[in-house]
Amino acid sequence: MRICFDAGHGGKDNGASVNGVYEKDITLKICNYARFIAKKNGFQCFMTREKDESLVHMDRALYANRNDCDIFVSIHCNSFVNELARGIETWSYPSSTKGEKLSQLIQKELIRSTSLFNRGCKKARFSVLNKTVMPAVLIEIGFLSNPQEAKLLLSSEFLWEIASSIVRGCCNYFEKEFEEVVATEFLGEEERNIVLEFQKFLNVLGIYDESGYPLREDGILGQRTISVLQKFEKMLLKE
Numbered sequence: 001m002r003i004c005f006d007a008g009h010g011g012k013d014n015g016a017s018v019n020g021v022y023e024k025d026i027t028l029k030i031c032n033y034a035r036f037i038a039k040k041n042g043f044q045c046f047m048t049r050e051k052d053e054s055l056v057h058m059d060r061a062l063y064a065n066r067n068d069c070d071i072f073v074s075i076h077c078n079s080f081v082n083e084l085a086r087g088i089e090t091w092s093y094p095s096s097t098k099g100e101k102l103s104q105l106i107q108k109e110l111i112r113s114t115s116l117f118n119r120g121c122k123k124a125r126f127s128v129l130n131k132t133v134m135p136a137v138l139i140e141i142g143f144l145s146n147p148q149e150a151k152l153l154l155s156s157e158f159l160w161e162i163a164s165s166i167v168r169g170c171c172n173y174f175e176k177e178f179e180e181v182v183a184t185e186f187l188g189e190e191e192r193n194i195v196l197e198f199q200k201f202l203n204v205l206g207i208y209d210e211s212g213y214p215l216r217e218d219g220i221l222g223q224r225t226i227s228v229l230q231k232f233e234k235m236l237l238k239e
């Protein structure tokens with residue numbers, strides 16, 4: 001089963017903002033978490049964007065269509081002039097009954113896990129809902145304009161909870177058991193990627209271990225990697 005996660009906004013389009021934090025960065029963070037959790041749950045995952053880049057709505061939908069995704073999940077944060085506006089809402093396309101079912105299952109999980117105000121499931125002809133050929137939803141996760149909710153949206157723990165609930169809703173849609181994933185696993189993976197980058201970098205530079213062998217590129221910070229890093233550090237200090 002293939003899920004397309006769509007991090008709202010990006011690039012020149014910041015979306016809403018609070019205290020210098022942009023919606024585009026929050027949505028990408030949630031998508032990164034959701035992808036990680038969904039992969040662990042056996043889904044094949046696609047992301048309309050993986051970095052801070054501008055995308056038009058049409059391209060987001062076409063990307064999901066091109067990759068033959070089974071469902072499309074677009075993530076946004078809300079904002080309003082009145083800071084009392086609050087809660088979570090999930091949108092689907094008016095004539096899509098499958099989209100509506102998906103929106104209900106995700107909304108239910110989000111409300112259950114966060115206890116935020118339930119604004120309900122709504123219908124709209126947003127282009128990402130309209131141009132996608134698979135069941136599609138657009139989730140507005142709380143209001144950046146509401147101080148209490150903004151505080152939550154700036155917390156990684158909260159965003160992890162949101163991502164988990166979204167994937168749980170997707171599992172329910174496919175009548176598939178959800179397996180909980182703890183946040184530390186994700187951070188572990190990030191660390192491994194950094195170590196892996198260093199190993200590749202050292203190998204490219206030809207900085208090998210005492211026996212003259214290149215490092216294994218496995219992302220594990222073992223004794224050999226540490227000693228080569230130390231060697232590299234000494235080389236830098238000499239220059």
Ligand SMILES: [Zn+2]
Binds near residue numbers: 008015016076
């Ligand atoms: Zn938005």
